[in-house]
Amino acid sequence: xxxxLSVSGLAKSYGELEALGGxxxxxxxxxxxxxxxxxxxxxxxxxxxxxxxQAPSAGSVSRDPRDVGWAPQQTALxxxxxxxxxxxxxxxxxxxxxxxxxxxxxxxxxxxxxRADEPVANLSGGNRQRVNVALGLIADPPVxxxxxxxxxxxxxxxxxxxEFLDALTDAGTALVFSTHHLSEAHxxxxxxxxxxDGRLLFDGTPARLLAEADDASGDLEHxxxxxxxxxxxxxxxxxA
Amino acid sequence: xxxxxxxxxxxxxxxxxxxxxxxxxxxAIALLIGFAISRSPARPRVAIVDQTPAGETVKVGSxxxxxxxxxxxxxxxxxxxxxxxxxxxxAKVRSGEVSxxxxxxxxxxxxLSSATQQAQLEVLYNGNALEQSLVQSSLDSAIAQANLGFSxxxxxxxxxxxxxxxxxxxxxxxxxxxxxxxxxxxxxKLSAIIARQPPGHTRTELERIAAFAGFAAxxxxxxxxxxxxxxxxxxxxxxLLKGRRTPLNTFAVVVAxxxxxxxxxxxxxxxxxxxxxxxxxxxxxxxxxxxxxALLAEKGLLAAGCAFVVTLAMLAxxxxxxxxxxxxxxxxxxxxxxxxxxxxxxGVAIGALAREVRAASLLAFLMSLPxxxxxxxxxxxxxxxxxxxxxxxxxVFPFKAALQALDAxxxxxxxxxxxxxxxxxxxxxxxGALARAGLRRAD
Numbered sequence: 091x092x093x094x095l096s097v098s099g100l101a102k103s104y105g106e107l108e109a110l111g112g113x114x115x116x117x118x119x120x121x122x123x124x125x126x127x128x129x130x131x132x133x134x135x136x137x138x139x140x141x142x143x144q145a146p147s148a149g150s151v152s153r154d155p156r157d158v159g160w161a162p163q164q165t166a167l168x169x170x171x172x173x174x175x176x177x178x179x180x181x182x183x184x185x186x187x188x189x190x191x192x193x194x195x196x197x198x199x200x201x202x203x204x205r206a207d208e209p210v211a212n213l214s215g216g217n218r219q220r221v222n223v224a225l226g227l228i229a230d231p232p233v234x235x236x237x238x239x240x241x242x243x244x245x246x247x248x249x250x251x252x253e254f255l256d257a258l259t260d261a262g263t264a265l266v267f268s269t270h271h272l273s274e275a276h277x278x279x280x281x282x283x284x285x286x287d288g289r290l291l292f293d294g295t296p297a298r299l300l301a302e303a304d305d306a307s308g309d310l311e312h313x314x315x316x317x318x319x320x321x322x323x324x325x326x327x328x329x330a
Numbered sequence: 331x332x333x334x335x336x337x338x339x340x341x342x343x344x345x346x347x348x349x350x351x352x353x354x355x356x357x358a359i360a361l362l363i364g365f366a367i368s369r370s371p372a373r374p375r376v377a378i379v380d381q382t383p384a385g386e387t388v389k390v391g392s393x394x395x396x397x398x399x400x401x402x403x404x405x406x407x408x409x410x411x412x413x414x415x416x417x418x419x420x421a422k423v424r425s426g427e428v429s430x431x432x433x434x435x436x437x438x439x440x441x442l443s444s445a446t447q448q449a450q451l452e453v454l455y456n457g458n459a460l461e462q463s464l465v466q467s468s469l470d471s472a473i474a475q476a477n478l479g480f481s482x483x484x485x486x487x488x489x490x491x492x493x494x495x496x497x498x499x500x501x502x503x504x505x506x507x508x509x510x511x512x513x514x515x516x517x518x519k520l521s522a523i524i525a526r527q528p529p530g531h532t533r534t535e536l537e538r539i540a541a542f543a544g545f546a547a548x549x550x551x552x553x554x555x556x557x558x559x560x561x562x563x564x565x566x567x568x569x570l571l572k573g574r575r576t577p578l579n580t581f582a583v584v585v586a587x588x589x590x591x592x593x594x595x596x597x598x599x600x601x602x603x604x605x606x607x608x609x610x611x612x613x614x615x616x617x618x619x620x621x622x623x624a625l626l627a628e629k630g631l632l633a634a635g636c637a638f639v640v641t642l643a644m645l646a647x648x649x650x651x652x653x654x655x656x657x658x659x660x661x662x663x664x665x666x667x668x669x670x671x672x673x674x675x676x677g678v679a680i681g682a683l684a685r686e687v688r689a690a691s692l693l694a695f696l697m698s699l700p701x702x703x704x705x706x707x708x709x710x711x712x713x714x715x716x717x718x719x720x721x722x723x724x725x726v727f728p729f730k731a732a733l734q735a736l737d738a739x740x741x742x743x744x745x746x747x748x749x750x751x752x753x754x755x756x757x758x759x760x761x762g763a764l765a766r767a768g769l770r771r772a773d
Contacts (some may be wrong), residue, residue: 141617142618143613143616143617154618155617160614162613162614166609166610168611170341170345171341175337180619182333183334184619
């Protein structure tokens with residue numbers, strides 16, 4: 091089975107600072123991949139490069155940016171426009187064949203049909219995040235790149251978001267997301283990518299990370315800290 | 331780009347306060363600038379105490395000159411408030427009702443007629459230095475004009491007396507006998523007498539007198555021209571080297587419209603680009619949905635279009651009060667369009683460099699106002715080195731070029747419209763490229 095997304099030697103530097111150095115991985119259709127690591131590891135940079143919102147310094151992404159649905163960590167919406175106006179604008183910019191139908195579909199999927207005409211500025215943080223994710227999905231892309239999609243959501247909203255995302259991956263959409271909630275990664279991800287200091291240190295299943303960290307407790311968070319310490323990363327040393 | 335434009339218009343429609351400020355504020359500033367430029371200095375209120383007897387005249391040669399005629403020249407330069415006494419005038423100055431008082435003394439006619447004593451006016455000021463300066467310059471100018479008028483009268487009287495001496499007859503000169511022989515007639519009359527005289531001492535003396543009379547008549551003729559020169563030693567001949575003179579009120583209209591064009595365009599374009607960053611949507615847009623160039627072009631064109639409509643309406647509105655040549659309206663459109671595009675490019679460059687709408691608006695405002703003032707600094711008012719710096723700064727920003735283009739379009743002023751439009755086109759490309767570089771990072 092050929093991967094739906096191939097990332098090869100992806101690197102990004104800001105002047106002297108190397109934010110990401112030569113990261114490569116593949117993602118299959120319907121697969122859910124979590125990108126985890128300490129703050130400043132390069133998670134956001136990796137996802138923005140995959141989504142094409144930034145140009146890489148080196149390396150390549152197999153997919154055209156328009157084939158990757160993207161939801162940045164901070165909601166990227168026009169606050170003076172309503173929910174449906176935001177959705178319609180991006181449906182038209184994405185050249186969706188039937189923008190009106192796409193808007194109705196996303197309103198139904200996000201459960202925001204009742205608030206379609208409300209300005210985004212009036213929505214709660216959780217509902218804004220739902221619209222933010224919906225904008226990434228409006229063109230029905232084969233790959234989704236979500237940067238900390240549940241960061242500002244309460245447990246109930248997070249649960250509903252994952253029900254929605256799980257349904258998408260069940261239908262064949264590949265999902266790459268970053269998170270600090272390791273329980274979320276453990277529960278929903280098929281694979282984990284561990285980044286630290288812009289380097290890819292681990293690419294495998296959650297079970298394999300637990301095994302490599304020799305953590306019998308099944309606590310992925312503890313396993314990650316142990317793993318980073320073993321790797322001798324600054325974050326791991328700080329934890330030690 | 332169409333959907334982006336539609337979105338921006340929708341956002342503008344929902345930002346009524348912003349739109350109102352964007353239109354009203356620059357128009358208010360522009361009108362204030364226009365008013366300040368076009369309005370001539372106010373005539374100071376001055377109390378006038380004329381202590382001369384009614385109908386008093388000054389005798390100059392054989393002429394009599396009415397004192398009140400020259401006092402009126404003073405009244406024309408100021409907003410005159412006639413009062414009867416010096417005390418009343420002082421009271422009005424003290425109360426601030428008038429800026430100054432001028433007392434024309436009763437003996438002014440006698441002093442002017444004496445030709446040995448200088449006539450003197452008394453001027454009373456209050457303690458306000460600014461008002462005193464304004465009143466003093468107005469009165470100095472008025473007294474200079476009155477003096478000039480007197481000297482012309484004296485010259486005319488003297489010229490009449492000289493003519494009487496040369497031509498003779500009943501000259502009307504006080505104390506002169508009737509049927510006075512003219513100096514210019516004496517050489518001819520003496521020649522006839524000399525011809526009848528035998529050679530000798532008497533004939534030689536008469537020939538000397540005839541030679542003197544001829545010489546005196548010639549020189550008195552020349553002295554009339556000399557007197558005319560002395561009465562007005564300096565005259566002014568005005569020549570405009572190129573272009574045509576722009577009336578101050580229509581230039582004020584051009585300044586006001588250019589200021590409005592700049593404010594609306596720069597603030598709207600800068601705010602529009604900065605909004606994409608502030609809402610964090612820029613990263614979403616530039617990943618293949620809209621190119622950075624198209625995004626900048628859309629913002630610049632939207633701002634330019636809005637500013638074009640506002641300023642064209644303003645120009646048409648002002649045209650109802652100030653005489654404008656409507657036959658040149660095609661050129662107005664051209665100048666406004668090129669100016670709007672250049673200001674739009676400057677605005678998107680500011681918006682691309684700033685990361686927030688407030689920062690972009692503040693930067694746009696802080697840049698725009700000094701640029702307008704710099705472009706209006708006259709060449710002789712500062713040192714040549716400083717003026718060279720001002721000219722260089724004005725050259726790399728669109729205000730001066732837009733002002734010149736609109737002045738050429740509206741008033742036919744120099745420099746011509748073509749070079750100014752070319753200058754604006756170059757600045758549009760320059761600031762467009764700067765904006766593109768500023769928008770390199772999408773986050």
